[in-house]
Amino acid sequence: MTIVLGDADLDRVPVMRLALEAxxxxxxxxxxxxxxxxxxxxxxxxxHGDMTFTIGGSIGSGGVAGFRVYERFAGPVHRQLIAVWAxxxxxxxxxxxxxxxGNIRTGAIGGVAIRHMSAPDASIVGLVGTGTQARTQLxxxxxxxxxxxxxxxxxxxxxxARFAREMTHELDLPIxxxxxxxxxxxxxxxxxxxxxxxxPVIELAWLKPGVHINTVASKTVGVHEVxxxxxEGADLIATDSPEQTRAYGKPFFLAGTxxxxxxxxxxxxxxxxxxxxxxxxxxxxxxxxxxxxxxxFVAARVLAAFRSAGLAPIGVDAx
Amino acid sequence: MTIVLGDADLDRVPVMRLALEAxxxxxxxxxxxxxxxxxxxxxxxxxHGDMTFTIGGSIGSGGVAGFRVYERFAGPVHRQLIAVWAxxxxxxxxxxxxxxxGNIRTGAIGGVAIRHMSAPDASIVGLVGTGTQARTQLxxxxxxxxxxxxxxxxxxxxxxARFAREMTHELDLPIxxxxxxxxxxxxxxxxxxxxxxxxPVIELAWLKPGVHINTVASKTVGVHEVxxxxxEGADLIATDSPEQTRAYGKPFFLAGTxxxxxxxxxxxxxxxxxxxxxxxxxxxxxxxxxxxxxxxFVAARVLAAFRSAGLAPIGVDAx
Numbered sequence: 001m002t003i004v005l006g007d008a009d010l011d012r013v014p015v016m017r018l019a020l021e022a023x024x025x026x027x028x029x030x031x032x033x034x035x036x037x038x039x040x041x042x043x044x045x046x047x048h049g050d051m052t053f054t055i056g057g058s059i060g061s062g063g064v065a066g067f068r069v070y071e072r073f074a075g076p077v078h079r080q081l082i083a084v085w086a087x088x089x090x091x092x093x094x095x096x097x098x099x100x101x102g103n104i105r106t107g108a109i110g111g112v113a114i115r116h117m118s119a120p121d122a123s124i125v126g127l128v129g130t131g132t133q134a135r136t137q138l139x140x141x142x143x144x145x146x147x148x149x150x151x152x153x154x155x156x157x158x159x160x161a162r163f164a165r166e167m168t169h170e171l172d173l174p175i176x177x178x179x180x181x182x183x184x185x186x187x188x189x190x191x192x193x194x195x196x197x198x199x200p201v202i203e204l205a206w207l208k209p210g211v212h213i214n215t216v217a218s219k220t221v222g223v224h225e226v227x228x229x230x231x232e233g234a235d236l237i238a239t240d241s242p243e244q245t246r247a248y249g250k251p252f253f254l255a256g257t258x259x260x261x262x263x264x265x266x267x268x269x270x271x272x273x274x275x276x277x278x279x280x281x282x283x284x285x286x287x288x289x290x291x292x293x294x295x296x297f298v299a300a301r302v303l304a305a306f307r308s309a310g311l312a313p314i315g316v317d318a319x
Numbered sequence: 320m321t322i323v324l325g326d327a328d329l330d331r332v333p334v335m336r337l338a339l340e341a342x343x344x345x346x347x348x349x350x351x352x353x354x355x356x357x358x359x360x361x362x363x364x365x366x367h368g369d370m371t372f373t374i375g376g377s378i379g380s381g382g383v384a385g386f387r388v389y390e391r392f393a394g395p396v397h398r399q400l401i402a403v404w405a406x407x408x409x410x411x412x413x414x415x416x417x418x419x420x421g422n423i424r425t426g427a428i429g430g431v432a433i434r435h436m437s438a439p440d441a442s443i444v445g446l447v448g449t450g451t452q453a454r455t456q457l458x459x460x461x462x463x464x465x466x467x468x469x470x471x472x473x474x475x476x477x478x479x480a481r482f483a484r485e486m487t488h489e490l491d492l493p494i495x496x497x498x499x500x501x502x503x504x505x506x507x508x509x510x511x512x513x514x515x516x517x518x519p520v521i522e523l524a525w526l527k528p529g530v531h532i533n534t535v536a537s538k539t540v541g542v543h544e545v546x547x548x549x550x551e552g553a554d555l556i557a558t559d560s561p562e563q564t565r566a567y568g569k570p571f572f573l574a575g576t577x578x579x580x581x582x583x584x585x586x587x588x589x590x591x592x593x594x595x596x597x598x599x600x601x602x603x604x605x606x607x608x609x610x611x612x613x614x615x616f617v618a619a620r621v622l623a624a625f626r627s628a629g630l631a632p633i634g635v636d637a638x
Contacts, residue, residue: 056362073405079404086394
């Protein structure tokens with residue numbers, strides 16, 4: 001039976017926990033050379049937009065293969081599609097239609113970075129940004145660390161207040177809207193930047209020793225929400241896809257810097273091939289790229305959870 | 320509402336008629352420069368197989384965008400996936416899961432070639448091959464010409480007899496299994512070759528004046544079911560994708576021949592930009608390549624038929 005899931009189905013399984021497991025497994029596959037994650041493939045439809053495919057999976061026993069596709073056409077509603085096949089049996093395991101799984105995947109990548117790079121007792125989060133990525137980054141942080149205080153800032157105070165209210169309810173955590181990015185990150189053990197800003201939203205001087213930072217937004221020269229000085233100042237810097245940092249049309253914001261040369265592959269840290277955090281005062285920075293193939297791992301876990309629980313999907317809901 | 324169709328749903332609409340309309344529309348779009356049909360994109364999963372994407376659609380008002388994906392992994396059941404978005408609204412129109420639509424599409428391309436290249440009064444079909452492609456080529460021929468006699472040959476006599484019985488029932492036509500390829504094509508107005516043979520299955524001397532031939536199988540140097548002499552002898556030769564004839568790993572079987580130089584684009588014949596059949600005794604040959612993007616056109620028509628009829632899909636059936 002090919003399972004077809006929609007966005008509403010993702011609330012019926014512990015989706016962030018499954019996604020974190022999937023990303024850990026993808027990192028292990030990557031470190032072992034069994035992850036398939038070629039560069040994205042985009043086809044243009046001149047005058048309308050384009051379609052981008054991230055195709056990937058894993059080889060070896062129990063491998064999965066599939067893709068995520070998203071379009072950039074003009075319209076009020078967008079629907080991504082993720083499909084998963086089992087490479088052992090050629091079985092189409094299922095489809096996931098909607099916008100949520102891709103975002104949860106990006107959150108889970110951030111969560112795996114926090115798990116393996118931040119201080120084990122990190123409990124205070126400073127969050128800059130209140131969009132979809134901010135939500136999933138925070139949910140992932142809450143899943144891997146015992147949080148006691150979360151401060152969130154965005155330039156839109158009303159949106160910030162709503163975010164704090166909604167995420168307090170969703171995560172059962174005290175989340176406070178604060179009046180500045182500085183107030184958000186002051187004393188924070190974990191700083192999450194998930195904005196649409198083209199210029200740095202935090203300053204090195206605001207950060208406490210031992211902080212870990214995730215940056216999710218664009219990271220090209222002249223367009224980055226975290227400054228080069230923070231990267232240069234970090235004792236540990238990593239990304240989930242060094243290849244992708246070299247595959248943009250514009251150079252990566254750290255291209256040509258010493259920080260770039262010592263940037264680690266998160267998969268190497270996850271699997272212990274490279275050391276992670278060395279001290280309680282070390283500063284660490286994770287540059288999230290959205291490693292190709294990871295969507296397929298996450299979708300495969302979610303589909304397997306539906307299958308093993310015998311859950312009947314709600315499926316693709318009405319527009 | 321995103322519609323998800325499975326193979327069984329395709330019997331609930333006049334699928335070959337819709338497919339022929341879709342291919343005609345795709346040919347018009349192609350001739351007008353609004354068809355998007357880049358080369359196929361394949362990603363390997365070493366030790367398991369690979370996945371191939373044909374991505375395409377059309378630009379302009381009412382345009383569609385999407386793809387077909389199929390895998391080559393080892394397994395008893397294979398499930399292709401076709402997805403269609405509207406470029407005007409970004410709406411995901413729907414998904415078609417299964418093996419049938421791709422084959423129906425290839426049949427319909429053959430049908431459009433027959434409609435525009437064969438004699439208008441062609442009524443006798445000689446068919447070599449009894450596989451899936453043979454079925455859809457014959458169904459398409461029956462949809463565009465008034466057939467009176469169909470003869471089918473394959474090396475497996477039992478399979479051939481079963482094919483004749485099943486297709487007689489399906490198409491409500493007299494279909495006879497015959498003992499040789501020569502008996503099948505002798506006197507035929509339309510010859511359909513849809514085999515897995517690597518060497519020619521018909522001879523030029525067997526063909527009657529005015530015959531039209533469709534060849535569906537591999538067409539690379541040293542691996543082709545129709546001989547170069549037949550191509551050289553044809554008065555009119557066409558393909559649905561000249562680009563694809565140049566995109567194989569191995570050269571096209573007519574590469575370097577005079578026949579190749581005068582091979583027309585079927586879209587140009589369909590739209591009257593190039594002349595088609597010039598006389599009742601002209602021999603014509605269509606080399607089917609499976610123009611990229613056409614699956615999206617066919618799926619879009621089928622999905623629209625479901626939508627406009629308010630049909631509830633059966634969906635993806637159980638393995």
